[in-house]
Amino acid sequence: MSIRNRWFLLLGALLSAAMVGAVACGGGTSSSDKTATAAAGGGKTPAATTAGGAPADMAPDAQQVLTVNAQSEPNTQDPQGVSYTYELTVNHQLFITLFDQDPKTSELIPLAASEVPTASNGGIAADGVTYTIKLKPGLKWSDGTPLTAKDFAYGIIRGYNLNVSGAAYGGFFTNLKGADAVLKLDPKSATYVQDVQNGLKDSVVAVDDATLKLVANAKSASFLSNLTLAVTAAVQQANVEALGSNYGVASSATQLVTSGPFKIKEWAPKDHATIVANDNYTAGKKPYLKEITFKFIEDQNQAYNAYQANQLDEAMVPAALYPSISGDASMKNQIYQEEEFGTRWITVDVTIPPWNNKDFVIGINQATDREAIGRDVYFGLRKAWTAPCPAAVVGCDPTIFKNLEYNLDAAKASIAKAFPDGKIPDVTLETVNDPTTKALATTLQAQWDKVGVKANIVTTDQKTLRADMKSHKAGTQITGWGMDYADPSDLWAIFTTASVGGNNLGFYSRTDYDKLEADQDAELDPAKRTAILKQLQQFLAADPPVIQFAIQLRTDVYKPYVKGLVTSPFDYILYGDQQLVGVYIAKH
Amino acid sequence: MTGYFVRRILWIIPVLWLISIITFGLMHAVKGGPFEAGEGKSSEAGRAALAAKYHLDRPVWVQYGYYMRGLVQGDLGPDLASQGTSVNDILKHNWRPTVELGVVTTLYAVVVGVSLGILAATRRNSVIDYVSVGFATIGASTPNFVLGIMLVLLFAVKFKFFPAIGWGGLTGWKYMVLPVVSLGSLPAAYIARITRASMLEVMNQDYIRTARAKGLRERIVTMRHIVRNALIPVLTLIGPIAAGLLTGSFIIEYFFSIPGIGRAYVQAILGRDYPLIMATTLLYAFVIVLANLTIDMLYAVVDPRIRYS
Numbered sequence: 001m002s003i004r005n006r007w008f009l010l011l012g013a014l015l016s017a018a019m020v021g022a023v024a025c026g027g028g029t030s031s032s033d034k035t036a037t038a039a040a041g042g043g044k045t046p047a048a049t050t051a052g053g054a055p056a057d058m059a060p061d062a063q064q065v066l067t068v069n070a071q072s073e074p075n076t077q078d079p080q081g082v083s084y085t086y087e088l089t090v091n092h093q094l095f096i097t098l099f100d101q102d103p104k105t106s107e108l109i110p111l112a113a114s115e116v117p118t119a120s121n122g123g124i125a126a127d128g129v130t131y132t133i134k135l136k137p138g139l140k141w142s143d144g145t146p147l148t149a150k151d152f153a154y155g156i157i158r159g160y161n162l163n164v165s166g167a168a169y170g171g172f173f174t175n176l177k178g179a180d181a182v183l184k185l186d187p188k189s190a191t192y193v194q195d196v197q198n199g200l201k202d203s204v205v206a207v208d209d210a211t212l213k214l215v216a217n218a219k220s221a222s223f224l225s226n227l228t229l230a231v232t233a234a235v236q237q238a239n240v241e242a243l244g245s246n247y248g249v250a251s252s253a254t255q256l257v258t259s260g261p262f263k264i265k266e267w268a269p270k271d272h273a274t275i276v277a278n279d280n281y282t283a284g285k286k287p288y289l290k291e292i293t294f295k296f297i298e299d300q301n302q303a304y305n306a307y308q309a310n311q312l313d314e315a316m317v318p319a320a321l322y323p324s325i326s327g328d329a330s331m332k333n334q335i336y337q338e339e340e341f342g343t344r345w346i347t348v349d350v351t352i353p354p355w356n357n358k359d360f361v362i363g364i365n366q367a368t369d370r371e372a373i374g375r376d377v378y379f380g381l382r383k384a385w386t387a388p389c390p391a392a393v394v395g396c397d398p399t400i401f402k403n404l405e406y407n408l409d410a411a412k413a414s415i416a417k418a419f420p421d422g423k424i425p426d427v428t429l430e431t432v433n434d435p436t437t438k439a440l441a442t443t444l445q446a447q448w449d450k451v452g453v454k455a456n457i458v459t460t461d462q463k464t465l466r467a468d469m470k471s472h473k474a475g476t477q478i479t480g481w482g483m484d485y486a487d488p489s490d491l492w493a494i495f496t497t498a499s500v501g502g503n504n505l506g507f508y509s510r511t512d513y514d515k516l517e518a519d520q521d522a523e524l525d526p527a528k529r530t531a532i533l534k535q536l537q538q539f540l541a542a543d544p545p546v547i548q549f550a551i552q553l554r555t556d557v558y559k560p561y562v563k564g565l566v567t568s569p570f571d572y573i574l575y576g577d578q579q580l581v582g583v584y585i586a587k588h
Numbered sequence: 589m590t591g592y593f594v595r596r597i598l599w600i601i602p603v604l605w606l607i608s609i610i611t612f613g614l615m616h617a618v619k620g621g622p623f624e625a626g627e628g629k630s631s632e633a634g635r636a637a638l639a640a641k642y643h644l645d646r647p648v649w650v651q652y653g654y655y656m657r658g659l660v661q662g663d664l665g666p667d668l669a670s671q672g673t674s675v676n677d678i679l680k681h682n683w684r685p686t687v688e689l690g691v692v693t694t695l696y697a698v699v700v701g702v703s704l705g706i707l708a709a710t711r712r713n714s715v716i717d718y719v720s721v722g723f724a725t726i727g728a729s730t731p732n733f734v735l736g737i738m739l740v741l742l743f744a745v746k747f748k749f750f751p752a753i754g755w756g757g758l759t760g761w762k763y764m765v766l767p768v769v770s771l772g773s774l775p776a777a778y779i780a781r782i783t784r785a786s787m788l789e790v791m792n793q794d795y796i797r798t799a800r801a802k803g804l805r806e807r808i809v810t811m812r813h814i815v816r817n818a819l820i821p822v823l824t825l826i827g828p829i830a831a832g833l834l835t836g837s838f839i840i841e842y843f844f845s846i847p848g849i850g851r852a853y854v855q856a857i858l859g860r861d862y863p864l865i866m867a868t869t870l871l872y873a874f875v876i877v878l879a880n881l882t883i884d885m886l887y888a889v890v891d892p893r894i895r896y897s
Contacts, residue, residue, distance in 0.1 A: 163641055245671070246673075248672065311754065465620075
């Protein structure tokens with residue numbers, strides 16, 4: 001045999017060995033790998049329950065392990081420091097608040113509290129500003145110690161410490177008596193923490209272990225809704241003080257004493273966090289799942305690849321893949337889809353030309369073909385929507401915004417009214433540099449061109465865009481609002497003068513609007529409040545602060561053996577993450 | 589020569605200092621900061637408090653002073669994205685996957701590249717030569733993330749041979765295959781081309797003809813006389829390639845969700861996490877400076893004609 005032939009034989013043998021090895025290794029890539037079943041209906045089929053209340057088709061405890069994608073690594077799990085959805089998805093499993101929201105009706109429901117305070121049950125005093133909240137009996141921390149009203153008082157007050165909550169919801173819950181003054185204190189002061197406590201000592205009071213008294217600065221329809229926010233969760237003071245600045249961060253995550261249905265088992269920076277069932281959880285039903293691993297994969301396509309490679313039990317569906325996935329019979333049943341409780345819009349800087357001309361803003365709203373955007377840019381994962389409020393928000397009346405619907409003739413008329421001389425200034429569409437957003441920008445560019453408006457697209461990164469908005473250089477920002485709770489104040493406050501420079505990056509500031517917004521929150525009579533909300537929306541329809549275009553249809557896939565999912569418009573990153581206690585792994 | 593290398597080592601300090609000034613200036617010249625309006629639910633007062641806490645409300649040169657004061661004490665500063673976590677913690681937790689990926693990829697590139705180069709040269713104009721040259725051409729012309737996407741779709745999604753994401757350490761070899769092949773194919777192709785060219789040059793030398801004329805077996809001529817001499821230029825390439833793989837893996841780390849420093853670097857830049865950007869840049873600069881120094885030392889070792897003074 002010649003040398004050349006021997007080389008071919010060797011090469012062939014090596015290739016064969018590699019193929020055999022690779023085939024032998026297929027199908028079991030990690031300890032969390034699972035093989036999807038092809039059962040029709042998948043996780044959406046309700047299951048019968050056993051005598052013990054567990055679903056009859058539930059797999060053994062050892063298999064109650066779920067691996068999902070949190071999409072990004074949380075910066076913290078300190079409830080007073082969390083802000084982003086990828087943080088809240090995990091935090092919601094770790095810490096409880098006084099109240100929660102019903103996943104279907106959006107109504108307030110008690111979580112740590114025994115009931116929602118009302119005037120009739122004595123929870124709201126005759127003055128309309130003093131709330132007495134009773135806790136459920138037997139609440140415990142994950143270390144087994146009692147969870148009391150003092151822990152809630154400590155947590156709520158800590159939420160006003162801007163050194164802790166400055167990047168998050170600090171300053172969000174302004175309805176509490178004394179909050180405005182406390183938020184003006186100097187965080188660099190040596191006595192700052194004590195000053196915050198002193199400023200709120202009369203408005204946040206632990207009457208006894210099971211009773212918390214809160215005092216609002218005025219009558220407020222949204223007051224109790226704030227108590228669903230993580231920033232108002234109880235935290236264990238001893239734990240906070242023991243961990244100091246490491247409280248909530250990865251390096252000391254396993255030492256975090258939690259109050260929710262889960263506690264942290266492991267947090268591997270830049271890779272994953274794993275939470276396990278908290279045996280001391282007593283505020284509600286104990287979870288079926290024994291362990292949940294949250295992977296930190298930013299790119300949706302990568303996550304979806306990992307889902308297909310059986311490394312994840314859940315993944316968000318990338319928009320571009322949605323048509324093929326929804327058309328695939330084997331994948332169709334794995335899709336979970338729900339309208340988010342929020343809206344998508346383009347913020348326009350109403351202080352700079354041409355956006356400072358309300359007729360121009362109306363004209364651009366009318367020139368925006370929302371159906372085409374939903375179809376061509378988002379492949380059906382956005383629903384065309386003209387009102388800045390989701391229909392489920394109390395008092396939202398989408399018909400008020402009919403004047404802003406797509407209508408080229410009306411658009412041309414509005415723009416002609418704005419610029420009678422026909423000299424329409426160019427606009428800048430500054431967008432982040434991702435394919436979907438760029439596709440949206442080019443679609444808008446083409447649509448607005450039909451009414452004679454030339455849009456120049458500038459691509460940049462998120463930080464630069466925000467800086468440019470703040471310095472009035474960008475003019476537009478594709479954004480929106482995901483509601484924190486169902487009360488309309490959470491949405492309509494964005495367009496107030498008080499929010500300028502924060503979430504109101506369009507610098508929309510109208511005294512009459514501010515008054516309407518304040519009035520609707522102060523009005524406790526539902527009928528009267530609805531009437532004010534109608535006026536408020538009419539104001540925005542006549543002088544729009546944004547170009548509203550869609551409601552997101554959030555779409556995930558779950559493996560068919562993941563069952564018990566209850567989706568809610570309030571879900572953060574995962575469908576059903578508000579109610580993961582009911583989720584289980586079925587036999588497969 | 590010892591004095592020369594001592595001076596070179598001492599030069600690392602001003603080089604890194606200069607890099608720190610340039611990096612600090614550049615990152616502050618870019619718009620946006622770690623705490624921007626409209627991010628999360630932050631309030632103006634909250635952002636102001638955090639800016640003050642981390643001295644971001646002070647002039648840039650004052651901030652640089654604070655940074656350097658910490659740096660000389662070994663404190664790389666706080667991670668601004670995850671308050672409470674230090675940059676030292678992040679590097680401590682995340683160096684291993686980056687180094688493992690870099691080292692294994694270097695080995696892959698050297699073994700595959702040298703083997704293909706030798707095969708191609710010794711079997712010139714054969715199928716093996718064409719396959720090797722073809723591999724080298726494809727490897728050199730395909731960006732690593734494009735190769736990564738193709739490999740993931742084929743071997744993770746379709747056949748499920750390997751994981752699509754993650755890192756399992758040196759024992760989790762299945763996690764290594766796709767990122768290592770994606771990252772290492774370009775340098776492997778480069779090494780293969782250099783090895784082949786160097787081999788062909790050596791093969792035409794008189795002393796090789798002499799060796800054959802002496803009646804030495806072809807294998808001995810190849811391994812002892814051709815390969816040994818042909819690998820000298822390849823050896824000097826390994827330093828910069830290794831440094832490049834250690835510091836240039838961020839796209840692959842990001843794509844395969846490998847929890848290494850490269851991925852943290854990408855996230856730090858996007859988030860304007862100043863201390864983390866500084867630390868990673870200085871670390872990468874240090875690795876490259878060190879690699880260059882090592883190469884210069886290697887030159888002197890492999891080629892006795894080179895003398896530094």
